[in-house]
Amino acid sequence: MAKINLRPWREELRAEKQKQFVVMILGAAIVAGGLVFLWKSDMDSRIAYQQSRNAYIETATKKLDLQIREIESLKRKRDELLARMQVIQDLQGKRPVIVRVFDELVRTLPDGLFYTELTKTGEKVDIVGMAESNSRISSLMRQFEDSDWFANPNLSNVSAADNRRAGYSQFNLSVQQKTPEPEVEDNK
Template sequence: MAKINLRPWREELRAEKQQQFVVMLLGAVIVAAGLAFLWKSDMDARIAYQESRNAYIQTAMKQLDTQIKEIEDLKRKRDELLARMRVIQDLQGKRPVIVRVFDELVRTLPEGLYYTDLKKSGETLAIVGMAESNSRISALMRRFEESDWFNNPNLTNVAAADGARAGYSQFNLSVQQKTPEPEGEEAK
């Protein structure tokens, strides 16, 4: 006899395919949820890593800022010390100069002439003195011109003195002080 299948095979096939579709759909949703979870955890890990790097950079910047402030303070202190050292060296270097200036004033002083007033402002020395004659004033100016410590003598006034200093002439003279070049070990 012939076998006839009267069962609704098409509906069973459709129900089976629909069940497979639902299973596949659930599987895809589970895989997608798993991938989303992995992606989110990876992003969270990257964000946490970047935040830790940012925190490290911030602490390093704070340390560098404190070091920069310390360096600026040290530079300022060094500049102050160098300025003090320069002042001390200038004072040490100029200490024998005044002695030499007075020595040179005595060496350039001709006979018959004396100083009554000396004033120094900057490198200019203003001299007021008394002389027996005008030729002695000229000799003083020539000696200043030949001196290693003075130059540019400028005579501003010559007047006859009266009273107890009769026969003398009062003069006003200004001269520039110069520092001679050191000559070997003797200048030190």
């Protein structure tokens, strides 16, 4: 006898396949949702990690900026102190020079001649003085030429003195101050 199936097997098969499809869609959606959740969690953790690194770099940069400002401030203070020390050393070094200059002014002064005014401007010394004769002024100029401390004497004016100094001539002279070379001792 032939088997006849009167049940609606096609509809049941279709319904079964539809249930399987829905289950597979739901499974795929759940897996996709899980993957999206994992990816988003990974991205959030990476972003948080990068933000923490950026925050660390910003704080380190601020600390370094403060240290750089402090270093620049210390450098300025150091430069100021070095400049002050240089000025003090220059003054200390020049202190004996003015004594030597005055000593040399006295050594070059011939008899019958005296200074009434001395003015120093930079390396130039202007002298106003009184002399008994013009030969004494010439002698003074020669002694300035031979001096280790002075050079280039320049006589600008010689005139008769006022009534208080009868017989004297007033003169104006300028010389250049020079620093003599230190003497080198040979130890032979």
